[in-house]
Amino acid sequence: xxxxxxxxxxxxxxxxxxxxxxxxxxxxxAAQHAQVSFxxxxxxxxxxxxEEGFDLGIRIGAVGHQALVSRRIGTTxxxxxxxxxxxxxxxxxxTPADLEQHACLGYTYAAVTSAWTFEARDGTRHTPRITPRxxxxxxxxxxxxxxxxxxxxxxxxFIVAPEVRSGRLQRLxxxxxxxRSAIAAVYPSRRHLSAKVRTFVGFLAARFAQEQAWALPxxxxxx
Numbered sequence: 001x002x003x004x005x006x007x008x009x010x011x012x013x014x015x016x017x018x019x020x021x022x023x024x025x026x027x028x029x030a031a032q033h034a035q036v037s038f039x040x041x042x043x044x045x046x047x048x049x050x051e052e053g054f055d056l057g058i059r060i061g062a063v064g065h066q067a068l069v070s071r072r073i074g075t076t077x078x079x080x081x082x083x084x085x086x087x088x089x090x091x092x093x094x095t096p097a098d099l100e101q102h103a104c105l106g107y108t109y110a111a112v113t114s115a116w117t118f119e120a121r122d123g124t125r126h127t128p129r130i131t132p133r134x135x136x137x138x139x140x141x142x143x144x145x146x147x148x149x150x151x152x153x154x155x156x157x158f159i160v161a162p163e164v165r166s167g168r169l170q171r172l173x174x175x176x177x178x179x180r181s182a183i184a185a186v187y188p189s190r191r192h193l194s195a196k197v198r199t200f201v202g203f204l205a206a207r208f209a210q211e212q213a214w215a216l217p218x219x220x221x222x223x
Contacts, residue, residue, distance in 0.1 A: 005196035006035035012049070013058040016139050016159050017183070018042040021213065022058060029203050036196050044109055044137055050188055055197050058204075060156060061111065061181040068186045071201055074208035076156040078178035079216065080116070081169040085149040093152070096126035096176055103151035105142055106132025116154050118176035126176060143169070154178055158214035165216070183208070 013022050019042070026038055041047065041054070049057050049068060057068075060076060086103075093099050096118040106113050113135070118126045133151055136142050139159040146153040146160075147168045153160070163169040185201045187193070 003195040004035065005033050005194075005199040007194070007196055008037045008039050009056065009196050009200060010039045010041070010054045011056045011058070012041040012043060012047045012052075012054050014044050014060060014139070015042045017058060017060070021158065021208075025204060025207055028207070029200060033196075033199065036200070044139065046109065049186065055194070056185060056187045056200065059184050059186050068188060070184045070186045071205060072182045072184050073201070073204045074183040074212055075180055076158050076183055077180050077215065078154055079157050079160050079164065080118075080152065080154045080172045080176075080178055081146065081160055081164060082152040082172060083147050083149045083169055084167070086146070086151065087170060089149070093172055096128045096173060099128045099130060099152060103133040104130045105145050105151040105153045106130065106135035107139065107142055107155070108135050108137035117179055118173065119179075120176055156181065156214075157216050161214050161216050171216075 011022075018040070022040075026040070030036065030038065047054065047057060049055075058073075059070070080099075090102060091098075093102060096116070099116065104116075113130070113132065115127045115129050118128075120126065134145060136145070139155055142153055142155060143160050143163055145151070147163055152172065153169075157164075160169055164171060185204055187197055187201070
């Protein structure tokens with residue numbers, strides 16, 4: 001018989017994904033598993049799960065520590081965008097190289113802060129060098145700075161989708177695709193994996209497989 005999940009699950013996740021998508025998932029899971037409690041830490045920094053005693057982390061892109069097991073629970077498409085106000089005051093970039101002449105806004109925890117990557121329709125890669133005029137360690141703050149007209153951002157769709165849909169931010173460089181990134185549940189070695197971790201990870205994988213609620217139509221579809 002499978003052991004019923006019980007006990008406290010210590011989970012760490014980035015702030016925006018945690019607030020928008022993990023919170024409702026946890027509410028649904030908690031309703032099904034009354035013996036599981038959650039201890040949640042929302043932080044955009046790279047938390048050391050083992051060192052800080054977490055059962056589970058939700059990571060976007062790089063998993064980090066090689067001692068961690070990773071299971072993909074979704075994907076996110078990065079989106080390059082700026083406000084209509086910014087674009088009214090500056091020439092609209094046509095190629096990724098044009099970004100080098102623009103005010104770009106940087107994410108402090110990005111793996112590479114000095115270059116952004118795009119792929120053209122013919123498969124060629126473009127990596128314009130970026131010198132961020134302003135930077136922050138929080139994705140929502142970065143989106144708000146872009147909405148306020150301070151520059152161009154490259155951010156995951158789960159952060160900027162509401163602003164793009166409302167027209168507060170406009171997508172740029174439609175012929176070039178920024179990277180797609182895995183959203184993964186990561187946890188220390190699976191040798192003694194507890195029922196609570198195994199059950200919750202399976203639940204998240206099933207939930208987000210059906211519903212990538214944050215996804216935008218591809219740039220080609222929107223013109």
